[in-house]
Amino acid sequence: MIRRNIDFLLTPQFEHVDCPNHRRRAPAAQKTANKGTKARGGGSNVKALAVQSEPRYEVTVAETGESYLCSPHSHLLGAMVALGRKGIPSGCHGGGCGVCKVRVVAGDYSTLPMSRAHISPDEEQQGIVLACRTFPLADLRLEVVGKLKKAVTRKKFGLV
Amino acid sequence: MGVMRIGHINLRVLDMEAALKHYEGVLGLIRVDEDADGNVYLKGWDEWDKYSVILSPADQAGMNHVAFKVRRDTDLDALREKVEAYGISTEMVPPGTLRDCGRALKFNLPSGHEFYLYAQKAFVGKAVGVTNPEPWPDGLKGAGVHWLDHALLMCELDPEKGVNKVAENTKFMEEALDFRVAEQVMVGPDHSIQAATWMFRTSTPHDIAFVGGPKMGLHHVAFFLDEWNDVLKAADIMAKNKIKMDVTPQRHGITRGYTIYFFDPSGNRNETFAGLGYLTQPDMPTITWTEENLWRGIFYHTGEEAGEFTDVYT
Ligand code: FES
Ligand SMILES: [Fe+2]
Numbered sequence: 001m002i003r004r005n006i007d008f009l010l011t012p013q014f015e016h017v018d019c020p021n022h023r024r025r026a027p028a029a030q031k032t033a034n035k036g037t038k039a040r041g042g043g044s045n046v047k048a049l050a051v052q053s054e055p056r057y058e059v060t061v062a063e064t065g066e067s068y069l070c071s072p073h074s075h076l077l078g079a080m081v082a083l084g085r086k087g088i089p090s091g092c093h094g095g096g097c098g099v100c101k102v103r104v105v106a107g108d109y110s111t112l113p114m115s116r117a118h119i120s121p122d123e124e125q126q127g128i129v130l131a132c133r134t135f136p137l138a139d140l141r142l143e144v145v146g147k148l149k150k151a152v153t154r155k156k157f158g159l160v
Numbered sequence: 161m162g163v164m165r166i167g168h169i170n171l172r173v174l175d176m177e178a179a180l181k182h183y184e185g186v187l188g189l190i191r192v193d194e195d196a197d198g199n200v201y202l203k204g205w206d207e208w209d210k211y212s213v214i215l216s217p218a219d220q221a222g223m224n225h226v227a228f229k230v231r232r233d234t235d236l237d238a239l240r241e242k243v244e245a246y247g248i249s250t251e252m253v254p255p256g257t258l259r260d261c262g263r264a265l266k267f268n269l270p271s272g273h274e275f276y277l278y279a280q281k282a283f284v285g286k287a288v289g290v291t292n293p294e295p296w297p298d299g300l301k302g303a304g305v306h307w308l309d310h311a312l313l314m315c316e317l318d319p320e321k322g323v324n325k326v327a328e329n330t331k332f333m334e335e336a337l338d339f340r341v342a343e344q345v346m347v348g349p350d351h352s353i354q355a356a357t358w359m360f361r362t363s364t365p366h367d368i369a370f371v372g373g374p375k376m377g378l379h380h381v382a383f384f385l386d387e388w389n390d391v392l393k394a395a396d397i398m399a400k401n402k403i404k405m406d407v408t409p410q411r412h413g414i415t416r417g418y419t420i421y422f423f424d425p426s427g428n429r430n431e432t433f434a435g436l437g438y439l440t441q442p443d444m445p446t447i448t449w450t451e452e453n454l455w456r457g458i459f460y461h462t463g464e465e466a467g468e469f470t471d472v473y474t
Contacts, residue, residue, distance in 0.1 A: 090468070091427070091468050091471070091472035092221075092404065092406075092423040092427030092428075092429065092468075092472055092474070093404035093423060093427070094174075094221065094404065094423050094424060094425050094426050094427030094428070095174055095221070095426065095427055096174070096220075096221030096222070096423070096426045096427020096428055096474040097221070097427045097468075097472045097473060097474055099468070099471065099472055112174075112175070113174040113175055113219070114174075115174065115219070115220040115221050115426075115427065115474070116219040116220045117220040117221070117222070117474075118220075132427075155470070156319075156320075157317070157319050157347045157348055157353060157355060157372070157451070158345065158347040158355055158451040158454045159317065159345070159347070159355050159356065159371060159372045159373065159454070159470055160317050160318065160319075160355075160372050160373060160374060160470075
């Protein structure tokens with residue numbers, strides 16, 4: 001019982017709505033083999049507590065080398081912030097603002113509709129997606145495409 | 161008489177089903193109509209005109225247009241003259257172009273945002289009626305917002321290139337539409353750059369606001385709640401529904417409102433805004449916030465940028 005309760009706390013609660021627009025795809029440039037849908041287990045305590053019925057995949061952000069676990073029912077951004085991790089810029093979590101743009105360089109995933117103001121059909125073909133609209137179907141490796149402005153850019157005029 | 165108030169906003173949504181779950185179930189707007197193109201019309205319970213929000217299915221988020229209601233049909237002709245004289249071309253669109261509205265004056269603000277003025281919209285009234293009404297109706301969902309309160313539009317601002325659409329919009333709204341500036345943010349070395357304004361036609365601190373950013377867009381659309389406890393309750397409802405909140409309940413220095421910023425399922429920022437701030441009147445002097453106090457103005461308690469105010473919008 002205790003284990004289940006703790007696990008509940010560790011499992012990102014972002015709901016993934018099944019919808020007809022939900023698209024499954026693998027990036028064009030994919031090189032690594034798909035590791036299937038096995039649950040991540042062993043190693044740290046966190047991994048040991050994973051629910052067997054819910055697979056969780058390892059998502060690695062290339063820039064930082066940091067990785068975290070994400071279920072296929074959580075979007076890549078929601079799972080990251082729920083675990084207190086950083087790396088992908090976080091904004092609206094609705095596929096509208098475009099700050100969480102990433103390139104999936106390895107692994108299968110599915111997506112929900114993303115604003116065409118930020119992801120062109122061409123980019124989508126190349127595995128460029130919005131992390132907040134993307135759900136893992138395998139271990140994923142990502143590169144951040146959106147600029148990591150906050151930390152490095154000074155606003156000269158207060159707002160811009 | 162001229163412009164009375166904000167009438168409606170037309171938002172683009174990526175997934176209508178998810179959008180309705182949000183605007184009906186979480187905000188508590190009431191669905192009143194749907195047209196053949198799949199646009200859905202909603203209103204707050206405390207509004208008497210037929211709708212204040214149009215949700216349009218689209219492949220990108222953001223705002224299609226914002227519309228303000230004027231007092232009389234003849235005001236449309238008078239305002240058309242003023243807008244044209246200001247140097248902005250207009251189009252008078254026939255009745256029904258805006259669903260269930262009379263003829264409407266269409267033009268773009270200097271910032272590029274599409275803007276309508278109309279004098280007439282179908283009346284549906286409030287559930288509580290107008291004879292010995294109860295203070296609120298039964299059966300409200302979610303936060304039970306009262307009405308569409310205001311919109312904040314992001315306008316291109318690049319002082320080094322001499323671009324300031326905030327100042328251009330503000331001047332236009334003052335001179336052509338008779339809006340007043342309740343508050344403004346002045347930045348730059350000698351505080352000479354008008355980087356944000358809050359403008360009114362009603363007696364509240366703002367019916368529309370303009371803030372400078374790298375490109376034009378919609379920063380947020382706000383819905384009214386009575387008071388602080390309603391704001392807290394609304395935040396609970398959002399948390400329950402796993403709504404992405406950008407800024408949890410707090411006070412704005414500017415307008416004195418109580419606020420929550422959060423996002424709809426397409427990433428459009430919403431606000432629930434409580435408190436009527438203070439009384440504004442046409443002779444009220446404008447309040448100015450300087451660059452060093454800009455963030456106290458926006459988020460009064462912390463005095464620094466909260467959430468993703470400047471960089472994230474649709
Ligand atoms: S956070 Fe806004 S598009 Fe992903
Ligand atoms: Fe606001």
